[in-house]
Amino acid sequence: MNEDVKLNVAVPEHQRDVYDEEAEQMGFASRSAYVRAMVNSGRRDFGLDPQGPGGEATTLEDVIEQRIVDIIDDADGASRDAVVQEITGDIEQTITDCLSRLDDTGKIDYDIQQDGLVVRTEGD
Incomplete structure (x- = not known):
């Protein structure tokens, strides 16, 4: 069973507010889910497997x-x-x-x- 781990990434407060607003507009349950989706989307744009080897596809x-x-x-x-x-x-x-x-x-x-x-x- 995979356990979640936290990654701490510092962003300016106004950016956090933007993420919260965008997450809500797009129907994400949380800022974390939205940020994960953004990271995975970016990884796809770089030609990478967004979940990595053995990752769980959302x-x-x-x-x-x-x-x-x-x-x-x-x-x-x-x-x-x-x-x-x-x-x-x-x-x-x-x-x-x-x-x-x-x-x-x-x-x-x-x-x-x-x-x-x-x-x-x-x-x-």
Whole structure:
């Protein structure tokens, strides 16, 4: 059985606040879970195995399951509909925010001929 160990990393207070806000927006159960996801994402960008040899892979399903447990625990019980609404509301807002950022940076655009969103290419 793997035991968790703590890594202490110093960041400025304002950065911690940014991590907390982003973790909440993305539906992470904790700052630690969010920071682990960021580290693993960065490792992937460097072409590394984010979990290392023998590591445990965290899936979106794992994140959602933990979020479900946290929602129910925080509310001291919750209906199935309340849990679904809480999670889908978080996801819907995150998707809306991502679409806005992608549009603002010019990575996507609305194409009337396609009647939907398209990825912008160089020269568009």
